[in-house]
Amino acid sequence: MTKNPLGEILFKVAIVSDTHVNEKEDFSASPYPANAEANPRARHVFSQVNQIAPELTIHLGDMVNPVPELESYGPAADNFHAIAADLKAPIHLVPGNHDIGDKPVKWMPAGMVNSDFIALYRKHFGKDYYAVVSNGCHFVIVNAPLMNSGDPAEAEQAAWLEGYLAKHQGERIFVFSHYPPYISDPDEPGSYDNIEEPARSWFLDLIRTYKPEALFSAHVHNFWYDEIGETAYYITPSTCFVRHDYSEMYRIDGGDQKGRNDAAKLGFLTLEIRENGHVAKYHRSYGATLAPKGGAARPVAPRPHVKTGGLSHAFVDMRHAWAEELVVAPSGAVDEFRRKRARNDYPLMAMWEMGLKGLRVPIQDLADPRIRRRMEIMVGLGHLFQVYLYGMPDEAERALLVRHGGLLDRLELVLNWEEADELAKDILALKAEADLRIILSRVNRKDGAKHTGARFNHLISHGFTLAESDELDAFMRQHPDLIDGAQFTIARSVSSWSTARSLSGFAAQTGCAPVLYAKSTEASPAEEFNDPVENAKRFAETTLAGIGFGIDVVLDTMDDADRGYFTRTGLVDRRFNPRLAGELISAIALETVEGGWTAASGDSPVLEKAGQRLWVGEACEASDGDWICPRSGLRAAPGDTPQTELILRIGSGAG
Incomplete structure (x- = not known):
């Protein structure tokens, strides 16, 4: 097998976003039931984070759901720290708008970032902009709500960020911001979801100039990917709920709670820091929950990635649009005065x-x-x-x-x-x-065939x-x-x-x-x-x-x-969202990435390699009633010859 140009994994970083922890267990001031699941869902994801054994965890903001002007803010912050205390690796926090106040938005009634909110944040969560150095890599945390605010702290952060990036130019740098500079287009109008001008251009110019390896943002509770010059740019989903105004991206009804509880889109990322680059792998939590002292979370499903191998012989027919930009209608909630365009990634x-x-x-x-x-x-x-x-x-x-x-x-x-x-x-x-x-x-x-009048073929x-x-x-x-x-x-x-x-x-x-x-x-x-x-x-x-x-x-x-x-x-x-077929293809890609598999003799689709065999076995009920079937569906089969059986695992959720 040819060595991957990205090289070996040096260490891993877990990236978690938008937990929206509440002041009480199984309760939320939000009218959506999904929000009341925030605490047990965060607890489950943090348990899964422990499974991947990262060097550190970075939370991209909105640790809590209550905003700073509410009395429930303090109890929610305490709950977040109690849940995060189970993490085995240190966690580093990025301030989100729920944590430190909204960005300057004139039409929004929510409280905007100010010196009092900054002080409250620092009391409960610590520094709001800073850098962490680990294994020669710089993880740079910025306070995005502060941008365009006019608060004296904005100029202080700007001077610090410009100086830090300049000092470490050429080193491996990863930047983390709660608000994304943009969703689909660097020239898109300002909205509740992005950083507005002039701070957007200032921030993007810094990214293009100093070329950090990646920029990670959150806030919009959905997934997007782009590149800003030489910098990989990720917008990451939430652990708690989906921003369901973006359900406009699908030609189907929004689903549970009008799309807010589209649980397959919830989860977290593993950032693999490799010798010559990085790989960001998304792990779907499916909205699973864990009660206090509720045991272990479900196993994290390993994933392949095209950057580190994948299926080199497989193409898929993209009959539907695969990079489509759609219009999100004004909703009367976070945006009311213009339509938003968004690409479905x-x-x-x-x-x-x-x-x-x-x-x-x-x-x-x-x-x-x-x-x-x-x-x-x-x-x-x-x-x-x-x-x-x-x-x-x-x-x-x-x-x-x-x-x-x-x-x-x-x-x-x-x-x-x-x-x-x-x-x-x-x-x-x-x-x-x-x-x-x-x-x-x-x-x-068949142009030579005569039409009989009985049937016409289109x-x-x-x-x-x-x-x-x-x-x-x-x-x-x-x-x-x-x-x-x-x-x-x-x-x-x-x-x-x-x-x-x-x-x-x-x-x-x-x-x-x-x-x-x-x-x-x-x-x-x-x-x-x-x-x-x-x-x-x-x-x-x-x-x-x-x-x-x-x-x-x-x-x-x-x-x-x-x-x-x-x-x-x-x-x-x-x-x-993955169907059984997609999960099965993921498992096959993961198992065959090192190559060397060839077709076994016979009419059945069986691969063989060094005495092992790989095939699709009989369907069976998954023990937990779940229908996903990544690597956990692979097992050693009994017999004299070492074999690997790939099992279709079907349960109540299949389809």
Whole structure:
């Protein structure tokens, strides 16, 4: 196995955000029941933090729910310290608006940061801006509510921060701020959720100038990722509740408590500090709780990440928008006087935790400047893009491919087969001009068939079949060096495993790299495929086939198609929370990251390596009634031969 360029893990940091601890157990002044779960949810997450044994823990603010002007602030702070006392590693706190007062917001009735609130914060929580040095790394804590306040402490913090970053320029620095400078766009208007001008530009200029390794923010209780110059920029979810105005990002109802209790989006991060970089892994807590002296939390599920390996042979068809910007309506709560635009980054988060590197996307994604920038960021992280289009690119598309061909792992050209010979010269010229790997596919039309009047077919199919492999071989012999690969498509009822075995033989015979597109559906657009267990098996078989036979596979599809034609469940649901299939793919990625697994003989999808075997076993009830199945679903199977059995674990929550 090739050593990862990030090197070995030096140490870990746990990052927790927005616990909103209350002044009483199982109580909150908020009208939402999720808020009353804050204390036991924080207790559970801190117990999980102990499992990962970090060098230190950083809390990104809003430790408590009551704001400084309330009498309940002190008791809530005491409760927070009592819960955090169970942490085995030291915890360092970032002031949030609930802890030290809101940023200057004229339309907001809540109390704004001031000298009295700062003094109260320091009494209960300590310093509000400072730096911690551990193992040669600098962890810089800033008081974001203070920005734009005009309080004398604002200038003091600014001078300190500028001086500290300048003094340690070139060293490994990580910055932590409760308020994010922006959500999706550095030029977005000010809102309750971001740092407003002029402090935003000042802060961003510091980041671009001194190039800290990463900036972590919170406050918005959802996940986003961006890059500010050379700095990785994370906005992290909460342990307690979701900011449910952002449920506008999903084409489905908000869910429990209108989305506030979308528990799959709750959790914390592990920041792995590595020799040559970092990896931030998200751990979903699913809103689990722990009573005082209530024992241990559920095990933390280990996760793969594309930056440290992942599934190099697996692509996923991104049928739905994966970097979409949506409008969040004025709600009358935290924002009322303008709409907010926000990009949905949960598809990216899901890709990371499944270890999925490859995305199959249409050329229109490459043409959209905003989405193309997301592609640039993702390629830098290790993702791969298979861009497809029907027919040959027009003049504008050709220029686009020439300029941005470096973002593509391969270009999939879907052609009418009867036109392939006459287009060969143009394909070769495009390949040379744009320096592209070309994958050829075909539209399977039957133009010569006569319409009988009984049924008219509007259904599109694309990709070669195994029966057409000889015809494809003859075409490649006639046009050598024209294409690098060909895409084969199979329906749901066709075995991915046996097809991949045949395609590996085709590759050995022709030198052409096959791509296997495994559909989740059959011929009828009205037939539904919504069984999460059977769909998980289909995804797993295809992924194992790609690993075992060393061919690229395309999984169909990323998120549920629950309306329109050909409905089926995906790796994640319409809220982009993991389905059983996604958890299973994550487990496979984690177990196979070191490589060396090959296909075992026989018709069953089984991998083998050094006397061990890996396969999808029989479904069984999880003992805790939970349906997630990461590494905890892997166990040594009895028998004379050492084996590893990957079990589908299904319980009451599956689906």
